[in-house]
Amino acid sequence: MGFFLETLLGGLMTGMLYALVALGFVLIFKASGVFNFAQGAMVLFAALAMARFSEWIPGWLGLDNKILANLLAFVIAGALMFVVAWLVEFLVLRHLVNQEGATLLMATLGITYFLEGMGQTLFGSDIYSIDIGMPKDPMFLLEGMFEGGILVNKEDVIAALIAAALVAALSVFFQKTKTGRALRAVADDHQAAQSIGIPLSRIWVIVWTVAGVVALVAGMIWGSKLGVQFSLTTIALRALPVVILGGLTSVPGAIIGGLIIGVGEKLSEVYLGPFVGGGIEIWFAYVLALVFLLFRPQGLFGEKIIDRV
Template structure:
């Protein structure tokens, strides 16, 4: 039982990080009906920016405190994501707002390739470290209930807590602030939102910036665990089944689906992997998403679309 709980808890903590990446997809799709295929590269770009600026800022300013350097690097990377959001709206969305969804999808693919090349040119292509002081020693809990206790990776625990705090902040932002309510109105009906004076262009910049912040936190956490390398851009492929499972328009769906996928991957690899030769963790989430699509094409929490003719 103790080993099962270890696996389950580890999967849930990984699932929180999947949810963080999936939130970027959901937020942008809700606000602008654009499936942002560049979200994974945004995670890479933001992580590269923070990793490199955390190295450069002490050299430029003489700051010796690693904590302060990381805070300043995070702020600079956040500003870069804001500039990126403004450029995307100004150069792409504004001109493609009435185009078919396939055109917008291709635009995000182009943005992704540009960011990947631009990031490599500016920040370099080596593997970089982000040291935010995450503990590395394992934790043993419930030693009185199970022999030897339950082993928890402290890095994953801190990462999950950071992701949880961001998700909670996003929920409060959308529920309690006037800007968040305006974004929800834009998500429900673009034309109705415009008719009551909500500026779509500004809302799109905000939602792309919020998605960029989610990408920054995800990149910071993954970079701290594994190092910032270009394979981080494939993280979006791991989050795609989460988006499909939870529903493209549901923020709670992205969170719950991330937990389901994270726990399911770990448990299936441990308990089913030996019977199928291993590697089940790679395709489990996609098969699960496919099975859900056969029953609920809109996902577990997505809105059912009814076309009237």
């Protein structure tokens, strides 16, 4: 039982990180109807900025305080993601209002390759580390209930708590604030939203900035765990099944989908992997997403589209 709970907790913590990346897809799709293929590139770009600024700032300002240097690096990287959001809106999105979904998707593909190339041009292409002070040593829980206790990595716990707090804040933002309601209105109909005075350009800058901050937090956490490298862009591919499972328009769906995928991957690898030679964790999420596409393509919490003719 103790080993099962250990595996379950590991899956839940991984699932929260998947949900954090999936939120970037959901936020932009809810506000603009655009499937943002550039979310993985945004994670890489933000993580590169965070890693490099945290290295450069102590030399620039003569700081010995690592916490302050990391905080300044986070603020500067966040400001940089705002600039990226503004440029995306100014140079791309405002020229593609009411265009076909395929056109918008291709635009985000262009943004993907631009961010990947620009990130490596500005910050380099080596493997960088992000040290934000999260403890990496393990700890044992419930030692009185189970022999040996349950082994949990402190870094995973802190990362999951950060992801959960950000997910909760974004849920409140979308459901309870005037700006959040405006974002949903823009997603429903661009022209109708403009006709009632909602500034489309400002809304898009806001949502891409929020998605950029989400990418920054996700890149910071994954970069701390795995190092900042080009493979971080594949994190977005790991989040695609989460979006399919939860629904492209649902913030709660991204959370539930992430938890289901995270737990499913860990449990299937541990309990089914030995019978099939392992490797289930790699493809489990995609098979589950395929099943949902066949029987419930809108996802668990997505809006069902009904075309009347």
